[in-house]
Amino acid sequence: MFKEQLKKEIDNIKPSKQLKEKILADINKRQVTEKPQKRPVNKVRWVYSAVCVALALFVGLSGMAINRFGLFSKDGFSNNFDAVLEDSKEMVFDCDESTHDDGLGVSQSTTYKEIYTRFNEIYKSINRGNSTYKTYGDGLKGTASATMGTVEDSGSDMATQNDSFSQTNTQVSGVDEADIVKTDGKYIYVLNPYDGTVEIALANKGQPKKVSKVSWRREEWSSDGDTYSFKTARDMFVKNNRLVVISIDDVKTKSGKNNGSSRKIVTDIYNIESPENPTLIKSFSQTGQYISSRLIENNLFVFTTQSFYNKPSEEEKQTYLPYAGEGEDLTPIPEKDICAFNGDVDPSYFIALSVDINSAVIKDKKAVLGAGDTVYVNNNSIYAAANCYSAWYKNDNPSENTDITRLLKLKIENGVLLFAADGKVKGTILNQFSMDEYNGYFRIVTTVREYVPVSSETSKEKSAVSSSNSAVFSDDRVVANKQTNSLYVLNSRLETVGKLEDIAPDERVYSVRFNGDIGYFVTFRQVDPLFSVDLSNPANPKILSALKIPGFSEYLHPFGEGLLLGIGMEADFETGRTLGAKLSMFDVSDPKAVYEKTKHLAPCEQTYIGAENGHKTVMVDEAKNIIAFSGVDYDTVSTKSYYSYYVYGYSSGEFVQKAVLEGTGPDTRGLYIGDVFYVCSNEKITAYNINNYSKLGSVNF
Amino acid sequence: MLRESLCTVDLPKTEYLFNAAKAFESYSDMVYRLAFVRLCNTSDAEDVLSDVFLRLIKNSKKIKSEEHLKAWLIRATINCSYSVLSSAYRRHRADFEELSKQKAATTEESVLPLVLELPQRFKTVVYMYYYEGYSVEDIAKLCSLPQGTVKSRLSRARQQLKLQLKGEDINV
Known part of the structure; x- marks a missing residue:
């Protein structure tokens, strides 16, 4: 009673929009006049963040009237969100034939001039501060690229290894994800993001030995003292005698040239046929912030996002176009490879660069204005999702005032990317595991928040008793009054064909995993319902069961026949208070009656599974019966943290703790080669016997 | 500070x-x-x-x-x-201007004014516990307080509120 009443009343306390706008303008002003400091990497992020804030605010509050923008669409837009949602499936690209439909009136190519005009429009609408914008636009306009890259022969085969070895835990088999520790079965490669080095060590059957070190850290001032550049590493791949390092190259200028800072993502490809002496083959660069990357056979995909916030100038292409290219030679992405979402988009691009790592040539580059920052990639397609928060927008139709996720699909053909489809669903996603494609259907789980503006009578009454400038009862406040979860099934043209809505009110999604026709997801507030959903009929997804147990799983992993492993937190049934890390094994052999077969409380307070890219800290191998993850324990007295790498097995229905190995920080990874288990971090590699976890050897970096 | x-x-x-x-x-x-x-x-x-x-x-x-x-x-x-x-x-x-404004704008069953009138040290824990849904342990960490202190503040805040709410049970 008391709690609900208090909640209701405190919900009504909100800062006014004007105030929010003012604060952000202030932040923006400050960051422009700020001098470069000692640690430029953070500084750049800082500037970027502030810019993001400003953009989000301006874009959101002022509302860009670009949905009527004629160049990209002939069709007018309905002001009714609902109508847009239902009727706007104008398919521009046909994913099956990769040709576009002339009947929709977008047969002409996008040109730089069109893009420029559009950016100028965005800029003007931001500065006018008008708020005529009412609806989310829709429809992806541009042209499908038909350039087919030549298929390169992959000449070198990897040296055959007798010992089996583990690889980075990925979402889709066959699609490798970059990480800070990699192995090829003989050597272990460890990336140190801060130092900008890759240490290469010979695994040597438990007696690891340093072999060589690749270093590219650069931190320098230009001769006139105006420009400061700084390069740090981020991610790495190892495959077919190639070492791929993705790093961040920041350049800052004191004089404010080039907006004061610029960031590009550099992909260096090294030849490691002789790991003692790695040689750089080629470098590729693209502008923007790093999102993620994937490696499918020899095709490397690097994804970035780039935002523009200054006045565009038609002559200076860098003020409104993304760049990519080889080495230092960056060129604007060709007109034919750029397309744009219509309607209300942030002035930011999703940029995808495709490179063949064997021949070290660029196969394709694409940019999409207004596309997302979370990617799901399988062997045939790339999906990019953009969370669009609606609290910032004023909508006349409150019942439809929810956050949405805008989706883009690119088709992969021999490393060449083809614009395939676009779509949208209600709600926002958690991470890449929220998305999946199976048998031609795309499935997505979202958390939907509904914002309801308070009716004008109530707010008038209230503003009568409060002062006119009161932030508490401002007229145009929007209240998020409802939070539910949804699952959508979309066809290959990203049209919604089936949906489940209003699942688990007031909870949010903590983890998702799809396994063929069955989807699992966990929501949480106090107890953890594990939902299993039957997706065999795409038009009619059905909840098969909802298992309520205390705690929640932050990561789900199919484990053998009829079992699902969950790693997460245990929580008090009554209060929802978390009690430490938990392993759960769910019996899913009958999806209608899923139950928790066994659980185990790990002696650590926190795992890193919930963090971004947290699934890479986990190693699950059924054949070797290993479930391993890194975790941390706090000593509340000395406030010290103890990092460990926990190794478990699962046998005869119970979790068995095999070992708790010494870890050196959050970025600890485990891997095995043959009969040796290695715990790797950028400080050291320690080798253990996989049978009894006795220490064999170690090497420090 | x-x-x-x-x-x-x-x-x-x-x-x-x-x-x-x-x-x-x-x-x-x-x-x-x-x-x-x-x-x-x-x-x-x-x-x-x-x-x-x-x-x-x-x-x-x-x-x-x-x-x-x-x-x-x-x-x-x-x-x-x-x-x-x-x-x-x-x-x-x-x-007291804002407080009276709050009161004027609220109805019989409103509890926010009561919470706002609590002593400073009680208000914060009440807000964090009841509105943000933090556990006692979390609040203790966040406010650098011993857990016992958080508990006693919560319970005293409850006592005070109970008096005001004429005995209505606020335990959640």
Whole structure:
């Protein structure tokens, strides 16, 4: 009673929009006049963040009237969100034939001039501060690229290894994800993001030995003292005698040239046929912030996002176009490879660069204005999702005032990317595991928040008793009054064909995993319902069961026949208070009656599974019966943290703790080669016997 | 008084990409509400909101995770509101204007005015426990207080509220 009443009343306390706008303008002003400091990497992020804030605010509050923008669409837009949602499936690209439909009136190519005009429009609408914008636009306009890259022969085969070895835990088999520790079965490669080095060590059957070190850290001032550049590493791949390092190259200028800072993502490809002496083959660069990357056979995909916030100038292409290219030679992405979402988009691009790592040539580059920052990639397609928060927008139709996720699909053909489809669903996603494609259907789980503006009578009454400038009862406040979860099934043209809505009110999604026709997801507030959903009929997804147990799983992993492993937190049934890390094994052999077969409380307070890219800290191998993850324990007295790498097995229905190995920080990874288990971090590699976890050897970096 | 070191939680440094836009979108309301509950005054709460986010931008490199961000913001809000409370202006002036406004705007069953009239040290724990849904342990960490203190503050706050609410049970 008391709690609900208090909640209701405190919900009504909100800062006014004007105030929010003012604060952000202030932040923006400050960051422009700020001098470069000692640690430029953070500084750049800082500037970027502030810019993001400003953009989000301006874009959101002022509302860009670009949905009527004629160049990209002939069709007018309905002001009714609902109508847009239902009727706007104008398919521009046909994913099956990769040709576009002339009947929709977008047969002409996008040109730089069109893009420029559009950016100028965005800029003007931001500065006018008008708020005529009412609806989310829709429809992806541009042209499908038909350039087919030549298929390169992959000449070198990897040296055959007798010992089996583990690889980075990925979402889709066959699609490798970059990480800070990699192995090829003989050597272990460890990336140190801060130092900008890759240490290469010979695994040597438990007696690891340093072999060589690749270093590219650069931190320098230009001769006139105006420009400061700084390069740090981020991610790495190892495959077919190639070492791929993705790093961040920041350049800052004191004089404010080039907006004061610029960031590009550099992909260096090294030849490691002789790991003692790695040689750089080629470098590729693209502008923007790093999102993620994937490696499918020899095709490397690097994804970035780039935002523009200054006045565009038609002559200076860098003020409104993304760049990519080889080495230092960056060129604007060709007109034919750029397309744009219509309607209300942030002035930011999703940029995808495709490179063949064997021949070290660029196969394709694409940019999409207004596309997302979370990617799901399988062997045939790339999906990019953009969370669009609606609290910032004023909508006349409150019942439809929810956050949405805008989706883009690119088709992969021999490393060449083809614009395939676009779509949208209600709600926002958690991470890449929220998305999946199976048998031609795309499935997505979202958390939907509904914002309801308070009716004008109530707010008038209230503003009568409060002062006119009161932030508490401002007229145009929007209240998020409802939070539910949804699952959508979309066809290959990203049209919604089936949906489940209003699942688990007031909870949010903590983890998702799809396994063929069955989807699992966990929501949480106090107890953890594990939902299993039957997706065999795409038009009619059905909840098969909802298992309520205390705690929640932050990561789900199919484990053998009829079992699902969950790693997460245990929580008090009554209060929802978390009690430490938990392993759960769910019996899913009958999806209608899923139950928790066994659980185990790990002696650590926190795992890193919930963090971004947290699934890479986990190693699950059924054949070797290993479930391993890194975790941390706090000593509340000395406030010290103890990092460990926990190794478990699962046998005869119970979790068995095999070992708790010494870890050196959050970025600890485990891997095995043959009969040796290695715990790797950028400080050291320690080798253990996989049978009894006795220490064999170690090497420090 | 201005301690910002509270968040000693160690989380991955490389994995979390700080995004001030998202931070502001997600937490501006929370910061404002907490400030309002502590200060009972819209203009002071507005000052604190602006202060906290400027500090966040300055300290963005310290933010290591979403949880850390939220904890940091709560801590910074508490700190910033301390400096408002201890300002000479505030110390020499009694401000019941906002409170009476609150009262006028509310109905019979309203409980917020009662909460706002609680002593400062009780208000914060009540807000964090009942509104943000933090556990006693979490509140203790966030406010650098022993758990027992948090518990006793909660229970005393409940006693006071119970009197005002004429015996209605507020245990949740």
